[in-house]
Amino acid sequence: MNNLGDIGTTEEQIELMDVATNFCRDKSPIEKVRALMEDDLGYDPDVWREIGELGWLAIAIPEAHDGVGLSMAEVVPIAEQMGRNLLSTPFGSTTMAAQALLAGGSEAQQAAWLPKIAAGTAATLALREDHGDWDLGHVASSGKETADGIALSGKKQLVRWADSAELIIVSIELDGNVRFAMIERSAFPDGALRREAIIDETARSFELTLDGVTVAADALFDGNRTRETIEKIELAAGLIHAAEMTGGSQAVIDYTLEYLKTRKQFDKIIGSYQALKHPTVDNYVEYEKARTHLYSAAHSWGEQGRGEVAVRMAAAQAHSSYSRAADRSIQFHGGFGFTHDCDAQLHRRKAIFDGALIGDAAYQRSKLAGLLFD
Numbered sequence: 373m374n375n376l377g378d379i380g381t382t383e384e385q386i387e388l389m390d391v392a393t394n395f396c397r398d399k400s401p402i403e404k405v406r407a408l409m410e411d412d413l414g415y416d417p418d419v420w421r422e423i424g425e426l427g428w429l430a431i432a433i434p435e436a437h438d439g440v441g442l443s444m445a446e447v448v449p450i451a452e453q454m455g456r457n458l459l460s461t462p463f464g465s466t467t468m469a470a471q472a473l474l475a476g477g478s479e480a481q482q483a484a485w486l487p488k489i490a491a492g493t494a495a496t497l498a499l500r501e502d503h504g505d506w507d508l509g510h511v512a513s514s515g516k517e518t519a520d521g522i523a524l525s526g527k528k529q530l531v532r533w534a535d536s537a538e539l540i541i542v543s544i545e546l547d548g549n550v551r552f553a554m555i556e557r558s559a560f561p562d563g564a565l566r567r568e569a570i571i572d573e574t575a576r577s578f579e580l581t582l583d584g585v586t587v588a589a590d591a592l593f594d595g596n597r598t599r600e601t602i603e604k605i606e607l608a609a610g611l612i613h614a615a616e617m618t619g620g621s622q623a624v625i626d627y628t629l630e631y632l633k634t635r636k637q638f639d640k641i642i643g644s645y646q647a648l649k650h651p652t653v654d655n656y657v658e659y660e661k662a663r664t665h666l667y668s669a670a671h672s673w674g675e676q677g678r679g680e681v682a683v684r685m686a687a688a689q690a691h692s693s694y695s696r697a698a699d700r701s702i703q704f705h706g707g708f709g710f711t712h713d714c715d716a717q718l719h720r721r722k723a724i725f726d727g728a729l730i731g732d733a734a735y736q737r738s739k740l741a742g743l744l745f746d
Contacts, residue, residue: 381667384442388431389449395426400459402715405574408460413536414576415461423463424492433470437486444471444608445670448615452666455616456623458718460574462494462533464612469495471608472541476552476593476601485539485554495539497605498528498580506731508543508602513582515546515553521589522546522553524582530729534565534578541593542582552593552601559585572725574718607680610687610736611669613726617690618666621659621697624719628652628701648704655697662686662693681743688736694723695733 399419408414423429431446433439440446447467454463470489473482489495501512513526524544534540540555566579593601632652635642642648669682701716702709709716727733 381671382445384446385449385667385670388446389453391426392428392450392453395422396453396457396459400454400457402458405458405460405718409573414533414574415536419459420461420494421492423461427490428463429466429470429492430490432467433474433486433490437482438490439486443673444611445673448611448666448670451612451615452619454619455722456619458574458620458623458722460576462496462536464616465496465532465537466494467612468605468608469497469537469539469541472497472552472593472601472605475604476597477554478590478594480590481554481593488538493538494533494536495541496531496533496537498531498534498540498542499605500528500530500729502527502529506735508605509550511543511545511550513542513544515544515551515587517546518586521586522592524553524585524587526582528580528582529568529577530570531565531578531580532729533576534580535567535576540580542580544582546592549595550598550602551595552598553587554591554593555585555587559587561585570725572721574722575725603680606730607673607683609730610683611666611673613730614662614666614669614683614686614690617694617723617726618659618662618686620719620722621655621662621690621693624694624697624701624716625652625655625659627715628655628697628704631701631705642704651700652704655693655700658689658693658696662689665689677743681740684736684740684743687730688733688740691723691727691733691736694719695727698723 408416427440428450430439431442432444435441451464466489470486473485499508503510503512513524513528515522515524528542531540538557540557542553542555544551544553561584564581568577568579570577629652632642632648665686669686672679672682698716698720702714702720705714705716708714
């Protein structure tokens with residue numbers, strides 16, 4: 373275990389890391405991961421129930437809403453171990469939805485939904501559209517006031533775990549302003565959700581059609597807190613995905629090392645060749661950078677200015693590290709590495725999908741440039 377105390381690791385993080393390490397390893401062996409790739413739901417509902425019982429969904433929810441009262445910093449070690457073991461559930465999307473509620477929801481909205489989420493109800497965010505812009509303020513879906521409420525129109529893409537979520541928070545444009553609306557999944561007409569074919573086969577993603585959906589005015593978030601809500605969502609998403617990718621980097625490096633130490637060619641262990649040794653060491657150094665940035669970002673969570681810088685640094689480094697480690701693993705496994713049976717390609721696919729959700733390393737660094745040098 374790395375000594376992370378010098379960047380502010382809490383006792384709660386260390387305890388959660390120990391529990392999450394054992395839980396995710398035991399509940400998500402690679403054979404089960406591959407079996408669930410063929411399953412319509414995409415995850416084990418019994419494992420999801422256990423996650424709720426462990427209180428992991430309640431960690432970053434205030435005690436006033438039946439939560440544990442900690443912060444996103446304590447979510448990091450759990451997400452890291454989930455990424456390490458490719459344990460897919462609605463955990464990340466539900467945690468982000470809760471953070472959106474805390475940032476922009478009214479007291480009544482928070483009181484209605486946060487206790488449910490803390491107890492294990494799944495939720496998600498519907499923010500992406502076909503223009504592909506990572507700027508959450510660029511919204512094409514719209515709402516129009518009618519006698520019955522707010523009539524919605526448009527389509528959302530990459531809505532993770534939408535078929536399992538009881539609550540979906542969508543972004544719309546209303547009267548020229550970006551707003552967020554809460555919609556119960558039961559309010560969607562048949563055919564509103566269409567499963568998407570995505571590169572990460574361990575995840576589930578849907579296109580959501582908003583046409584024909586009407587919500588009450590009290591389903592809207594506070595319009596004065598839209599910017600705050602967007603910022604909170606971006607930071608929560610960046611931190612969770614950075615954690616998952618950092619854990620994935622560790623897993624794919626371990627997977628590669630095991631192969632390099634056992635595979636022989638010309639009666640010689642291939643890991644003894646410098647052409648394979650040096651890139652592997654480089655990958656490990658990049659992983660250590662990612663993990664340091666990750667826990668620095670967790671430590672800085674909630675700090676004005678510094679928190680966003682730290683999260684974007686962590687997201688950029690994690691995506692670079694994960695992509696590179698998975699690429700090298702595929703190459704080092706030779707012809708087998710390019711087949712579906714090689715576990716390295718599962719990680720490469722996840723790195724691509726995570727980058728599509730929050731912005732790849734280049735995008736995160738471009739945002740950093742604006743924060744640091746403008």
